[in-house]
Amino acid sequence: MEPAGRRIGFAKRISSHLAAALVIFCLLQIGIVARMGGSLVLHLGIVVAIGGFAIAARGLERRWELLDASDLSRSGLALRYRRDLLQIWGASILGALLWIPVAIIFRALFG
Numbered sequence: 670m671e672p673a674g675r676r677i678g679f680a681k682r683i684s685s686h687l688a689a690a691l692v693i694f695c696l697l698q699i700g701i702v703a704r705m706g707g708s709l710v711l712h713l714g715i716v717v718a719i720g721g722f723a724i725a726a727r728g729l730e731r732r733w734e735l736l737d738a739s740d741l742s743r744s745g746l747a748l749r750y751r752r753d754l755l756q757i758w759g760a761s762i763l764g765a766l767l768w769i770p771v772a773i774i775f776r777a778l779f780g
Contacts, residue, residue, distance in 0.1 A: 679750050680733040686754055687726040690761035694722055697765030705772035708779070714771070722764070729753065 698715045705711075733753075736746060 679746050680730070680737045683733045683750065683753060683757075684730055686757055687729060690757045691719070691722055691726060694761040694765050695719055697762065698768055701765060701768045702772060705769065706776065707772060708775070711768070711772060711775060715768075718764070722760075725760075726757075729757070 695715075698718060702711045702715060736749065741749075
């Protein structure tokens with residue numbers, strides 16, 4: 670059995686990645702909406718999206734706290750960690766880029 674101190678590293682690292690991904694998510698969204706001439710409605714949408722991202726991030730942090738407490742092997746944790754990192758950064762970047770078509774459609778409908 671491995672020392673618990675080494676396993677906690679995964680939860681701390683995932684938490685750091687979540688914080689950085691949330692910042693990137695926010696900055697990309699704000700930048701995209703500002704460049705697209707976003708209205709107040711789109712800016713309120715950003716607030717809702719950021720809130721949703723934060724709630725999902727907290728759920729993932731809880732999951733990693735439970736995984737750290739489990740008896741999974743280090744290689745099993747490492748595999749899950751890499752998969753979660755891909756999902757975190759993919760959601761952060763691609764989720765923010767979804768504002769481009771939303772802003773285009775909003776501008777076409779409401780001028």
